[in-house]
């Protein structure tokens with residue numbers, strides 16, 4: 633069988649996730665770490681926002697409500713995720729979804745005031761290319777925000793590698809910051825976003841050894857990396 637190119641493999645894998653009903657559960661898992669990021673973004677009603685790797689669109693819908701005079705675009709490499717996102721968002725006039733790769737964002741340059749990506753960037757076949765594309769579509773002084781649960785500095789997620797069906801990147805906070813700078817971003821910074829949601833007393837899933845490791849993972853927190861597109865001289 634001929635090997636799939638990386639984007640085709642991602643599309644198939646995340647179409648499977650969507651068909652297995654996993655997209656909707658991600659809101660529950662990612663909301664507690666995303667809410668603090670939304671606070672930090674300090675959105676204005678006229679902002680134009682991009683959600684890269686938007687899945688079934690729960691975050692894009694929240695963003696659309698926060699910018700009633702702006703526009704929100706969600707893109708995802710999985711066309712099944714995009715179909716579900718559209719189906720779940722019939723009444724949002726300032727929101728649209730498009731199938732697309734982070735490394736080839738189907739939008740004009742200099743449009744968005746913020747780009748956010750939640751739990752997606754370590755899947756991108758070429759994270760540097762994705763960051764360069766985000767830089768291109770941001771307007772001057774626009775900000776990129778990547779939220780990442782799978783990163784080298786948190787030892788309680790390294791075991792996830794054995795469960796991934798597609799290649800992933802286990803980078804450190806400094807590696808991500810370096811990629812931001814190499815793409816042209818300024819004022820690059822990173823921090824941890826702990827997950828305050830309650831944990832079960834007993835864990836029976838496959839991602840963590842036990843409930844203690846899940847608790848340790850959540851208290852280490854997700855990695856948030858951000859940077860700004862400089863104004864031209």
Ligand SMILES: C[S@@+](CC[C@H](N)C(=O)[O-])C[C@H]1O[C@@H](n2cnc3c(N)ncnc32)[C@H](O)[C@@H]1O
Nearest residue numbers: 646658685686687708709710733734750752755
């Ligand atoms: C773990 S899910 C997170 C989805 C969503 N951000 C959420 O929090 O529910 C990762 C998403 O990233 C998307 N993705 C992976 N690689 C991508 C790429 N190269 N370009 C665009 N989207 C990508 C997947 O299709 C999937 O929907």
